[in-house]
Amino acid sequence: MFDCVIIGGGPSGLNAALILARGRKNIMLFDDDNPRNAVTHESHGFITRDGVKPSEFKRQAKADLMKYPNLTMYNERVVDLKKETQCFVIYTESNKIYESRKVILATGLKDVLPPIDGIHNFYGTSLFSCPFCDGWELKDQPLVLITENPSAFHKAKLIFNWSRDLVVCTNGKEIFSKEQQELLLKNKIEVIEETISCLEGLAGNLSAIRFKNQRQLKRKAGFVTTNLVQASPLAESLGCVLTKNGGIETDNFGRTNIEGVYGCGDISKSAPMQVIVAAGEGTKAAMGVINDLVNEEF
Structure with a gap:
């Protein structure tokens, strides 16, 4: 069983993975490689990364994460997620099943033009x-x-x-x-x-x-001006409370109303949707997970 599974490999999910890996947690990151910024040629506003191609940003991020043996990454889509008594059960598109104590949803949004x-x-x-x-x-x-x-x-x-x-x-x-x-x-x-x-x-x-x-x-x-919708139905299927503008409600450390489920990045729509903000929200969600695991274990 994993300590935490992260669903979504954008800036928020990647940074959450980094903090959790450095927090000595056994984690898995799922990324179906279908990002909202697929049409974007350059990303701006992130110091030391201004003008970087999103694909290059992700390549460098994953290279950073590969240094941590307690992190596993899969390029696969999660199709279902269920909350059981003691854990969460994650179902993938290739019919594989995993269990985790906590889940971070970083599945993002889609633009409707x-x-x-x-x-x-x-x-x-x-x-x-x-x-x-x-x-x-x-x-x-x-x-x-x-x-x-x-x-x-x-x-x-x-x-x-x-x-x-x-x-x-x-x-x-x-x-x-x-x-x-x-x-x-x-x-x-x-x-x-x-x-x-x-x-x-x-x-x-x-x-x-x-x-x-x-x-x-x-x-x-x-x-x-685009309309924004959830890129994945997982948050709604779990019963996460949605905001009036289509995001999911979270506290300052990404906790949703479902115990053990955290949200970060565009999915929460709680802050301007920029790469640097999403990465910061991933950090906060990972800190929330680590704090909660430590308190449960102590």
């Missing part, structure tokens, strides 16, 4: 979701914010920090209040509420947005 023709061709290359991650590379360019989300007013203000040449397209939705519209107009941010027909460009580089009324808006790049 607005249903706009051509949008997938540009996401991760010239359309992004996080201005803190990619705003520097797009500074001072003619940008677009494509959004159907009523909370987009704040995102428009953020993007304005990197470029004053900004147009907001709501794809046929009326999402701004009169006061918000006036503030955007005051800052020379145009709001286009016409339905988008398609996005145009070549090789992932956005050039224009075409609307149903045949209007064409020239833009070089921009941001899009």
Whole structure:
């Protein structure tokens, strides 16, 4: 039986594995290698790793983890997870079964893009979701914010920090209040509420947005508001309490409402979704596991 099984090999799961391995716990990490940032060419905002390719970040992280003999890593998907009286039972896609005293869920989220023709061709290359991650590379360019989300007013203000040449397209939705519209107009941010027909460009580089009324808006790049959903049903199937925005509720050390189950990284949606934040949350969840195991054993 393992002390802890970590499900998810993103920055949060990898860093949780590092702390648990150094905490002398017998652990296993499952990674199905289907990351949310698969479309991302570079990751930013992590000191000493600014601009690193996500695949290279993971390669270096796993090289660090291989130094610890008390850690096992499997490139496999966990398909089910059950809580028994004394342990958790983990079922994998290849019909293998494992037991563990604790479980860390680091399964992350999935981005659901607005249903706009051509949008997938540009996401991760010239359309992004996080201005803190990619705003520097797009500074001072003619940008677009494509959004159907009523909370987009704040995102428009953020993007304005990197470029004053900004147009907001709501794809046929009326999402701004009169006061918000006036503030955007005051800052020379145009709001286009016409339905988008398609996005145009070549090789992932956005050039224009075409609307149903045949209007064409020239833009070089921009941001899009995505809907976020759990990448795995494991947390919900265990009975973890979900937040109103689709994450799972955790305390400061990743503990969920299910004893022995911890969550970290994007899955909890409790902090800005950046690599460095996710890694930090993995550290906190691992510390929570070690503290709880020590208290149980002492």
